[in-house]
Amino acid sequence: MRETGPARADGTAAPEVAQLPGGRVVLSDRRTRRSWPVEMAPFRLATHPVTQGEYAGLTGERPSGAPPADRLPVESVSWLDAVRFCNALSTSEGLPAAYRVSGETVEWDRSADGYRLPTEAEWEYACRAGTEGPGYGPLDEIAWHRGNSEGAPQQVGGLLPNAWGLYDMLGNVWEWCWDVYDAEVYGTYRVLRGGGWFDERWSCRASVRRRSHPTLRLDDVGFRVARGAA
Template identity: 45%
Template sequence: MTNQKYGSDRTAFEKELMKLMVPVQGGTIELRDYVNTDKWLSSDYTLSNPGSNKKAVTWTATIEPFHVMKYPVTQQLYHFVMHEKETEPIMNNLPMAEVSWIDSISFCNQLSRMLGRTECYTITNESENTIFKKTANGFRLLSDAEWQYACKAGTAGYRYERIEQIAWYQENSGGSVHPVGQLLPNPWGLFDMIGNVWEWCWDLYDKERYGNYRVFRGGSWAEAQNNCGSTSRRKSMPDFKIDDLGFRIALTHV
């Protein structure tokens, strides 16, 4: 996906990009929270038994159909969309990292504009007031619950396969990020959901306790294996950047 290859031919670019978007059928997933369930309510789910938001609780979230990119956003794609420039060949398939939550939703908006889609986000200086337009047909981040649903891909365990077969993590990464798609995908054809880079999600972590901190998921090349799995979940400020944190994109309306 380079300027040299596509020039101003956005149709060819969009066709290639859409080949990477995997359809996810709707369904339900059981979720558990030990602090505050308000963050799940910020997205478009139906909660069957949310209970009190101040105690450990398990409930079922209903996920609507969506499309998700089979890989984390790569450096090649990020720089093409945001800067209209090529990357060094060795960087092409590395996940984009050291991007903030703000950078990630800005990328989604820019990609949407590039392809004539409606932007999903109205971005404000105070990130907790950033507006997500659910009816927009543009690109977006996965929600917290969508991410877990897509990662598990119908499986029941912490991971969908033995970790060394699916993830780059502290014990096998050699201390660095790796190109996407080198290990086995999950049952729905999604690569690098666990390990390699953490992935930003849309949701606030817990507004009452942490303000505008946002969720990221999945573990990374720098994490011990215990921290890399379908329920691995951390938080930080929306302008936080680090070299093992990236993102993945989704579409509600194709």
């Protein structure tokens, strides 16, 4: 089920989100050859990555390296930028902020109903939408990658969604998740999922994990927002 929240104070529409059921997903890491199951409660996830237009409408900024276009996914945003956007979006709708931010230190208030980044488990569970293979359909029909993107990000929602109505879960831009990748080895590096417009087909898979420092801004990295269940 999809829902769009009330118009924000700036007159623009709130993100369209899909209501997803609770369930179970098994995560895996090719580098360490580990796998681990995760149970999760129902939650809401935006049907597409945050766009340049949505980001600019809330923050007044267009950080993307791609030419200005409201329907292109915003990129060149750090994990911390994404966290601050989530809090600003919550405030604009009168919702309690999900994050307490002090410099580069971020705490997640799990009791707050505001916008947030999905967890890694939520992301993969949502991407798969009940499927078990590397993707939720033929890759060229669902994802922008190096072979079909013409070397640039593409407008969101231009290819087929998965069974839960989520677009661009694979390809177009990598998406920041809440989780730390591997604190013992990589410190504060955060998880990226989904593959991007410059990646080979192999990287645009439901199980592939990537990492980056939370302050870095890369031209193939964006994000989408989540909330707890309604």
